[in-house]
Amino acid sequence: MQHADFNQFVDGFNRLAKLDLDIGEAVDPDAAMARLMSYSAHVAVGPEIVQSVAHQIALLTFVNIASRFALGGVTVSGLGDVPLLAPWLGKDLKSAVIALGGNVGSKASEAPVVIIGSILSTPPERGCQLTFEGWRGGVVPLGHQRLSECDVTAPAAVLSGAFAAAEVFTILRGEAGAGLRPQGLSVWRPDGDADWFSSMNDGPTLSQLPNHLWVLGLGHLGQAFLWVLAMCPYQDRSAVKLVLQDTDIVTGSTSSTSILTIDGSTGRKTRTVATLFESLGFMTSLVERPFDDGFCRRADDPSILVCGVDNALARSQVEAPGFPLVIEAGIGRTADDFRSVRLHSFPAQRKASALWKAGAIEPDISIGKTPGYNRLKEQGVDDCGLTRLAGTAVGAPFVGGIAGVLMLGQILRLLHGDTLDAVIDFDLRALDARRAVGNSVLTKLNPGFQSCI
Secondary structure, three states: OHHHHHHHHHOOOOOOHHHHHOOOOOHHHHHHHHHHHHOOEEEEEHHHHHHOOOHHHHHHHHHHHHOOOOOOOOEOOOOOOOOOOOOOOOHHHHHHHHHHEEEEEEOOOOOOOEOOOOOOOOOOOEEEEEOOOOOOEEEEEEOOOOOOOOOOOOHHHHHHHHHHHHHHHHHHHHOOOOOOEEEEEEEOEEEOOOOOOOOOEEEEOOEEEOOOEEEEEOOOOHHHHHHHOOOEEEEOHHHHHEEEEEEEEOOOOHHHHHOOOOOOOOOEEHHHHHHHHHHHHEEEEEEEOOOOOOOOOOOOOOOEEEOOOOHHHHOOOOOOOOOOOEEEEEEOOOOOOOEEEEEEEOOOOOOOOOOOOOOOOOOOOOOOOHHHHHHHHHOOOHHHHHHHHHHHOOOOOOHHHHHHHHHHHHHHHHOOOOOOOEEEEEHHHHHHEEEEEEEOOOOOOOOOOOEEO
16 A cells, blocks of 8 residues: 555544454454444434433433444434424434434344433343433433433533443443443533532532634544534624634534534534534634744633644643643553543642643553554554554544533533633542532633523
C-alpha cells in the first residue's frame, strides 16, 4: 500500500474498529470493520414518546450515538406518526430518527433492545431500560425499577441516551455484567458517593441557560457538548452566541466519534458545525487559528471557555487568555482507557499549566504486535505508517456523549448557584469508583444567561 493511500486509510478508519485491531481480536482492518457491521441494536418506545420531549431527546441521542458503531443498523419500533417535540431538525420524529442514522422497523434477531418508556409486550432476552428524572439519568436492567421520568432536564435525557448506547456496546461485545446492572449519574452530584437513584442528589428546577460561550475544539468532545446544548429548552435561540474555534478539517473517521458530523461531510469542522447550528437558530462566529500563547480574551468575548481538545500544549494554556471560567475535559485514547474521562474547571486549586507542563515528554508510540498490525506490515505498510496508525486514538461516541453532559452540567450548576467541581474523574467500566473534587477557588460570576421555556 502506498504511503499516501495508507494515510487516507488512517484518516477514514472507524475509531472503534481500531479497538479490535489494537487488542488483537481482528486479523486485519477489514475484520475489525466487519465486526462493527455485524452489530445491530433496536429501540422499543412506549406511548410516552408522543408527548414527552425528554423521551424524544433520549431516543434521538441513542440513535445518533449507536448508529456510529452498530453499523448493521439501529431500528426503532412503536413510533407511528409522532410529532417532533425535541428541538432538532425534521418534519416529525420518524424523519429525525432516519436523518440521525436510524430506521423504523422490527428488531433484527440478535439485536439487544433498549426500552424507552412503558411497553406492554414481553421483555426481550437482552437489553436495558433507559430512565431519568430531574438531573439524573442512566439505564437499568430490563424489569428493574425505573425513575419517575418526570420533571426531566434535557441534559439528563441526553445522559440516559448516551448510557444506553454505552450499555448496548458492552452487550454486543459480551462483556461481564452487560445489561445486568444500573449505570447512571446525577449531573448535579456526579461524585461516586452520590446515589443517582436518590432524589437527594437532584438539583433545582432548570430555569436558566447560558447564552454566550466559546467552544474550543469541535471534535469528539466539542460536538458532544454542543449536542446537549442544542437539546436545551431555550426561549430565544437567536440570542445565543457561540464562538466556535478549531483548525481541523472533517475526515472519514470524524463521524465515528463526533455526533454532529454525518458520513460524507467535508471541509472545516467550524463551518460544518456553524451551518448546522445556524439552521437550528443559534448565532455563531468562527475562529480558525490555533489556540496558543498569543491568544487573549477581549472584554466582549464570552466569559466561559469550553475546551475539548486533545492537545496537551493547548490544554496547558487554557487559563492564559483570561476567561473567568474554563470547563475542560479529556478522554482516554487507548484500548485500555478509551472509556475514561477527566473533567476540570479553572481557576482551581491547581493551574492548568501545572497539570500539563510545557515541554512534557509525550509517551512513546510503539507499533502494535497484534495480528492486524503484522498483516499490514506483510502488505507493505512501512514503520512510519504503522506508527501513525498506532498513535491514532481509539474512540467511542458514547464516552463523549456522557462527558459533554457533565461539561454543560458544570455551567448549569454555576447558573443555579451551586459550587463547581475542580475535577471529575471516572471510567465507565468502574463507574462506582468515580470521584468529584470541589472547586474551592472559583468565585461566583454571571456569564450571561436566558430563561428556559
